[in-house]
Amino acid sequence: MTIAALIYGSGIDPALVLEKVVAKLRQRGVALAGVIQHSGEDCSMTLELLPSGLRIPMSQSLGAGSAACRLDSGALAQAASLVRKEIDTSPELVVFNKFGAQEAAGGGMRDEMLRAVMAGLSIIVPVRDSLLPQWKEFVGDEFVLLDCDPEAVLAWWDAQMQHSIT
Incomplete structure (x- = not known):
C-alpha cells in the first residue's frame, strides 16, 4: 500500500491530470476504484465513479445571487457509498478526485x-x-509527494508495479 499525494497550486487542474492517468491505466487493464471529477462551463460538477463510469451530478442550484456552497451533500453521500462498495472488491488502485x-x-x-x-x-x-498541513495531519508521514502531472503519476505507478513483482 502506498499513498501518493499529487500536489497542485493555482493554474493546475487536477481533474484533467486524473482523466489522463485513468485513461492510460484503463488501457493497461489496471483494476481501478474511486472517483474523478468533471466540471462544466457553468461551474457544474459531476463525479465519475470508477470503474463503472457512472456520473453523479454534484452541484445543486441555489438560485441567482447565492454565494453558498453548491455541493449537493446527498449526491456526495451516494457517491461515497458506491466508492466504499468498489473498495471492498480490492482493486489495484483507488483514485480520489481530491x-x-x-x-x-x-x-x-x-x-x-x-x-x-x-x-x-x-x-x-x-x-x-x-x-x-491538513493533509499531513490526516495521513502523517506515510505518503509520497508527486507533481500533479500525468507522467509523474504513471512513473510512480510503474515503480509500484516493479516493486510488487520483485
Missing part, C-alpha cells in the same frame, strides 16, 4: 480514503498546496 476543503474539515471522501488505506490498497489523491 483532498479538498470538505476532506480537510473531516467530511467529503475522507472516510473512503481511510477505508482504502486500511484495506492495504494504494491510492492517489490530488492535494492543493494550501491544504498540505
Whole structure:
C-alpha cells in the first residue's frame, strides 16, 4: 500500500491530470476504484465513479445571487457509498478526485480514503498546496509527494508495479 499525494497550486487542474492517468491505466487493464471529477462551463460538477463510469451530478442550484456552497451533500453521500462498495472488491488502485476543503474539515471522501488505506490498497489523491498541513495531519508521514502531472503519476505507478513483482 502506498499513498501518493499529487500536489497542485493555482493554474493546475487536477481533474484533467486524473482523466489522463485513468485513461492510460484503463488501457493497461489496471483494476481501478474511486472517483474523478468533471466540471462544466457553468461551474457544474459531476463525479465519475470508477470503474463503472457512472456520473453523479454534484452541484445543486441555489438560485441567482447565492454565494453558498453548491455541493449537493446527498449526491456526495451516494457517491461515497458506491466508492466504499468498489473498495471492498480490492482493486489495484483507488483514485480520489481530491483532498479538498470538505476532506480537510473531516467530511467529503475522507472516510473512503481511510477505508482504502486500511484495506492495504494504494491510492492517489490530488492535494492543493494550501491544504498540505491538513493533509499531513490526516495521513502523517506515510505518503509520497508527486507533481500533479500525468507522467509523474504513471512513473510512480510503474515503480509500484516493479516493486510488487520483485
